[in-house]
Amino acid sequence: MRNTKYWMSLLVACLLTGSVSFAGEWIDLFNGKDLTHWENPYDWGKAEIVDGEIHLTTEKSKWFLATKKEYSDFIFEAEVKMPEGPSNSGFLFRSHKSKNKMFGYQAEVDPSSRNWSGGLYDEGRRKWFISPNRDHAASKEEQLQSIAEFTKRVGTSFKRDDWNKYRIECRGDHIKIxxxxxxxxxxxxxxxxxxxxxxxxxxxxxxxxxxxxIRIMDLADE
Structure with a gap:
């Protein structure tokens, strides 16, 4: 009985202090104040916190602000707002990181008239390989059909000059954006x-x- 009371007291204390987390609960990856969960693996690029937002800028070339931790099965949510003029972004996930390089799955953020936002791009490898399949289709007809089916699904979901909420779900080999x-x-x-x-x-x-x-629900231990 004494041991049971001790462990229950310890569990309550941990919950109150936020020192533990469990699979299936939301965890903030950005608290609006600092970049505790994030790092820049590049020699260029700047991440600043402005009014509770992460602002990314650069003077050189493309770069990614990455999590310090890896994730396998999860639900990830975030909001993004793009600048006026030419731009392109995305959320890498289950991706690989090294000095001045990242590659892997990317949920596309595309404010251009093409409107491929929410598509699945394989950064640094297969490019547009499935949703839509522009780069690996067996024929021109198959390519055009894949693009047409994708744009029909997307419709007008992406808002060019507003905040856009992305949700990425990964469970085993099942990927949903x-x-x-x-x-x-x-x-x-x-x-x-x-x-x-x-x-x-x-x-x-x-x-x-x-x-x-920006938040994540880690499903790896469910």
Whole structure:
């Protein structure tokens, strides 16, 4: 009885102090104040906190702000707002990190007229391989069909001049991406089962990429 009371007291204390987390609960990856969960693996690029948002800028080229921790099965949510003019971004997930380099799955943020936001790009490897399949289709007809099916799914879900909420779900080889509540990608792929999450700046000098409300539900131990 005495041991039971001790462990219950310890559990309550941990919960009150926020010192432990459990699979299936939301964890803030950004608290609006600091970049505790994040690091820049590049020799360039700048991440600043402005009014509770992460602002990414660069004077050189494309870079990614990455999580310090790897994740396998999870639900990830974040909001992104793109600058006016030419720009492109994305959320890497289950990705790989080394000095001045990241590659892997990327949920596309595309404010151009093409509107491929919510598509699945394979950064540094297969490029557009499935959703939509522009680079690995067996024929031109198959390519055009894949693009048409994707743009029909996406519709007008992405808001060019507003905040956009992304949701990425990974369970085993099942990958699902949603933009503002609209499912844009729902596929199975086995190339990567674990890796880092990262926020992309595409490299345009002077452009500010803004991110907020970033959180994750780790499902690895469920």
């Amino acid at each position: 949603s933009v503002n509540g609209v499912t844009t990608t729902d596929i199975h792929d086995q190339v990567d089962s674990k890796g880092y999450i990262a926020l992309q700046h595409h490299g345009e000098d002077g452009q500010i990429y803004r991110f907020r409300n």
